[in-house]
Amino acid sequence: MSTSQIKYRTLSIEESNRISEIDPSQWIEKVWRKIDGKYQLVKIDFMEEDWPDGFEAYRDAFKNTINSGGIAFGAFNKEGACVGYVTLNNDFFGKTAKYLLLDSLFVSRPYRGIGIGKSLVNYCTTCAKTWGAEKLYTCAGSAEDTIAFYKSIGWVEATEINTALFEEDERDIQLEYDLIKVK
Numbered sequence: 001m002s003t004s005q006i007k008y009r010t011l012s013i014e015e016s017n018r019i020s021e022i023d024p025s026q027w028i029e030k031v032w033r034k035i036d037g038k039y040q041l042v043k044i045d046f047m048e049e050d051w052p053d054g055f056e057a058y059r060d061a062f063k064n065t066i067n068s069g070g071i072a073f074g075a076f077n078k079e080g081a082c083v084g085y086v087t088l089n090n091d092f093f094g095k096t097a098k099y100l101l102l103d104s105l106f107v108s109r110p111y112r113g114i115g116i117g118k119s120l121v122n123y124c125t126t127c128a129k130t131w132g133a134e135k136l137y138t139c140a141g142s143a144e145d146t147i148a149f150y151k152s153i154g155w156v157e158a159t160e161i162n163t164a165l166f167e168e169d170e171r172d173i174q175l176e177y178d179l180i181k182v183k
Contacts, residue, residue, distance in 0.1 A: 139165050
């Protein structure tokens, strides 16, 4: 499977249930945890079988994003099944920069590692720049593989923490992506 066989497009609110076609399962060997003020990898050996917060939570967040002026992009295989999606909120925040939240990003387990996640993030990058954002922000799950993905495409620990988002799950890693540095 190559990313050239994947088709990308904007998703409408009526397609919110299409994300149920994604296999969000993930084997999590290690997670990042803050211990004595520093992030360290901790072994947990856990199989996340389903959507971390339940499918309905992600579907409803998808709808809220669209209803509040945000956007969703989907990735589809040659049979037309949704194999990945991302949502970008259109509510600016931040004191030091104009941030937008990359709210959800999932790629179906059999389709990971071929560039779909990177492509979906690139669609958000382009969109966020046209909206006038300076940085993207995400609350990434703390799995070692998840953080490694974001860092491999240029994300770094957030310089400004959105307290409200952090308090939703203090185990998430707050990351940002500088849109000013990207051409």
